[in-house]
Amino acid sequence: MKILYATILLFSVILSLLFLLRVLLFKTGLIYITKKGWRSIQDCFHVYQFFKVPEFDESMQENHLYRKVFIYLSSLASIEDSDFTNLFTGKKTHDIVLHLDPNQVIDDYFLGARVSWINEVKNDTNCCRTFVLKIRRADKRRILRPYLQHIHITSDELEQKKKDVKLHINIDTHEHNRLWRSVPFKHPSTFDTIAMESDLKNKLRSDLESFLKAEQYYHRLGRAWKRSYLLYGPSGTGKSSFVAAMANFLGYDVYDIDLSRVLDDSDLKTLLLQTTSKSVVLIEDLDRFLMDKPTRVSLSGVLNFMDGVLNACCADERIMVYTMNGKDHVDPAILRPGRIDVHIHFPLCDFSSFKTLANNYLGVKDHKLFPQVEEFFQTGASLSPAEIGELMIANRNSPGRALRSVITALQTDGDGRGSLNIRKQLDDSSSRKSTGDSGEHSGIFSREGVNAMKDIRKLYGLLRLKSSKKSESFDRTPDRKDGQSTGL
Numbered sequence: 107m108k109i110l111y112a113t114i115l116l117f118s119v120i121l122s123l124l125f126l127l128r129v130l131l132f133k134t135g136l137i138y139i140t141k142k143g144w145r146s147i148q149d150c151f152h153v154y155q156f157f158k159v160p161e162f163d164e165s166m167q168e169n170h171l172y173r174k175v176f177i178y179l180s181s182l183a184s185i186e187d188s189d190f191t192n193l194f195t196g197k198k199t200h201d202i203v204l205h206l207d208p209n210q211v212i213d214d215y216f217l218g219a220r221v222s223w224i225n226e227v228k229n230d231t232n233c234c235r236t237f238v239l240k241i242r243r244a245d246k247r248r249i250l251r252p253y254l255q256h257i258h259i260t261s262d263e264l265e266q267k268k269k270d271v272k273l274h275i276n277i278d279t280h281e282h283n284r285l286w287r288s289v290p291f292k293h294p295s296t297f298d299t300i301a302m303e304s305d306l307k308n309k310l311r312s313d314l315e316s317f318l319k320a321e322q323y324y325h326r327l328g329r330a331w332k333r334s335y336l337l338y339g340p341s342g343t344g345k346s347s348f349v350a351a352m353a354n355f356l357g358y359d360v361y362d363i364d365l366s367r368v369l370d371d372s373d374l375k376t377l378l379l380q381t382t383s384k385s386v387v388l389i390e391d392l393d394r395f396l397m398d399k400p401t402r403v404s405l406s407g408v409l410n411f412m413d414g415v416l417n418a419c420c421a422d423e424r425i426m427v428y429t430m431n432g433k434d435h436v437d438p439a440i441l442r443p444g445r446i447d448v449h450i451h452f453p454l455c456d457f458s459s460f461k462t463l464a465n466n467y468l469g470v471k472d473h474k475l476f477p478q479v480e481e482f483f484q485t486g487a488s489l490s491p492a493e494i495g496e497l498m499i500a501n502r503n504s505p506g507r508a509l510r511s512v513i514t515a516l517q518t519d520g521d522g523r524g525s526l527n528i529r530k531q532l533d534d535s536s537s538r539k540s541t542g543d544s545g546e547h548s549g550i551f552s553r554e555g556v557n558a559m560k561d562i563r564k565l566y567g568l569l570r571l572k573s574s575k576k577s578e579s580f581d582r583t584p585d586r587k588d589g590q591s592t593g594l
């Protein structure tokens with residue numbers, strides 16, 4: 107019995123000591139001294155090699171690799187662990203950017219090997235700056251080249267993301283051979299704000315990511331490095347918003363081609379030749395344009411645009427996007443694989459998309475009216491996300507009222523009166539506002555407010571609210587609700 111007590115006592119003492127040691131190490135910072143000491147001991151058993159990346163070469167020309175290393179190191183999470191770090195505001199208002207202080211060391215891990223970078227500055231004037239890479243001799247042969255390649259690619263991607271994105275619109279008056287007019291592209295749409303089946307969204311995101319990394323692959327096949335997407339579905343289902351989300355995700359410029367302004371086939375060709383790489387080339391409502399039997403641009407002009415010109419002029423890294431309301435009446439030649447790589451269907455709203463919209467627009471994840479809304483969706487009623495979004499914006503200060511107005515709109519959707527019903531509700535909301543019946547903010551409620559919103563969207567060239575399309579937005583979602591994409 108005594109032995110048992112003694113053992114328990116001994117264990118308790120050992121545990122308490124270990125606990126105290128842990129507290130001592132972590133609370134006092136002794137852990138860092140221990141880690142440093144352990145690292146110095148490890149260093150004694152390895153031979154290191156050093157590689158310098160100076161900011162300028164002998165003729166004082168800038169060394170581009172220095173800038174890439176700078177961008178790359180600033181993006182590493184381990185920069186926060188260095189003893190001195192400089193904090194700067196970034197381009198966006200709330201961004202904080204971290205830069206390594208002179209003569210600080212930062213660790214990085216690549217393919218299982220640890221490397222260190224030293225930000226060497228010879229004197230206080232910040233001239234003669236050099237990054238010094240410290241790498242174990244044993245790892246050098248295995249990782250040096252792929253590691254430098256990795257720095258190149260990562261810093262290029264980071265720069266691309268930082269770049270100000272532009273929207274280019276084609277103009278029909280060709281002044282000084284200029285075919286495009288550009289404005290800053292500040293569309294707020296992202297993959298997070300788009301209501302879409304999450305599996306499909308993830309697939310599309312990784313499809314874009316794998317496209318970005320596939321330069322070598324495309325070149326090995328002798329193909330232009332481009333990928334074409336067809337977004338099709340009723341009006342107001344998020345096609346244009348998705349294009350904006352794609353551009354924001356990639357950090358690519360958008361070239362929005364308005365075919366009605368194109369003079370002829372050769373003009374279309376020239377427009378494409380004047381686009382830059384790393385861009386999204388967009389043609390909206392292609393089905394409508396082809397159905398209208400265009401005279402200035404022929405079908406073969408469009409087909410050449412879709413493949414011929416790009417392949418011939420070795421232009422690279424382009425995403426081609428075409429939007430359509432439906433593809434049933436489109437010439438199969440337009441849709442053949444190679445011209446369109448990925449088909450994405452944008453259906454009318456289902457309950458899952460509705461929940462995403464309710465969360466985005468009203469900040470509501472769950473509500474007692476949700477089961478009722480779900481019931482209506484199950485009976486087949488449907489509205490476009492745009493229609494539901496409008497109702498939610500108009501009633502954004504009262505989620506209950508917003509949901510009730512969606513239910514009323516869904517109720518009347520069965521006989522195709524959803525659109526009218528929504529108009530009526532928006533008008534009702536306006537008049538309620540004018541009689542001071544609600545706490546809603548001004549602008550959005552009134553028809554002027556709605557029109558102003560539309561004007562802004564038109565300015566971006568990404569929303570084409572054509573009255574003739576309105577009826578289609580209340581079409582039933584096709585039976586294959588899950589099959590948003592046939593290409594993925």
Ligand SMILES: Nc1ncnc2c1ncn2[C@@H]1O[C@H](COP(=O)(O)OP(=O)(O)OP(=O)(O)O)[C@@H](O)[C@H]1O
Nearest residue numbers: 299300301341342343344345346347491492569570
């Ligand atoms: N799936 C969606 N997720 C989030 N918002 C959406 C979605 N669909 C539409 N919206 C909202 O509705 C408005 C109109 O959408 P958008 O212009 O992208 O539709 P569209 O499919 O391009 O319509 P159209 O065929 O008429 O051009 C946008 O302001 C957007 O915020």
Ligand SMILES: [Mg+2]
Nearest residue numbers: 346568569570
């Ligand atoms: Mg659109």
